[in-house]
Amino acid sequence: MKRGFAVEQGATVVCAHLSGAKPDQVSTRVRLGGHAAIALDPMWSVDHCSPPSGPPCKNAFWIVGSTRVTSMGKALVVQGGTGLCLPTLGPLVVQSTQTRVTIG
Numbered sequence: 001m002k003r004g005f006a007v008e009q010g011a012t013v014v015c016a017h018l019s020g021a022k023p024d025q026v027s028t029r030v031r032l033g034g035h036a037a038i039a040l041d042p043m044w045s046v047d048h049c050s051p052p053s054g055p056p057c058k059n060a061f062w063i064v065g066s067t068r069v070t071s072m073g074k075a076l077v078v079q080g081g082t083g084l085c086l087p088t089l090g091p092l093v094v095q096s097t098q099t100r101v102t103i104g
């Protein structure tokens with residue numbers, strides 16, 4: 001379980017190479033200032049990653065998010081949670097998100 005700011009649709013999430021990542025699907029009914037919160041389970045897509053060496057990140061997924069606050073039984077993505085990019089296994093990082101709602 002991780003406690004942090006809830007990540008909403010439109011938050012800035014990047015791979016280790018600072019390429020933007022977006023969820024393939026936004027499915028929660030939880031709203032954060034008008035934007036949907038993001039469930040932990042959908043896959044993410046990383047756009048235009050170009051690392052100095054090695055393969056680029058293509059997809060990503062979250063492993064650790066909120067567990068007490070859920071939407072339809074699903075954990076939510078939080079800033080500071082644990083995410084991994086594929087095939088690089090680099091971290092998924094929430095650069096900026098809303099700062100009014102903290103969940104855990």
Ligand SMILES: [Zn+2]
Nearest residue numbers: 015017049057
């Ligand atoms: Zn990358």
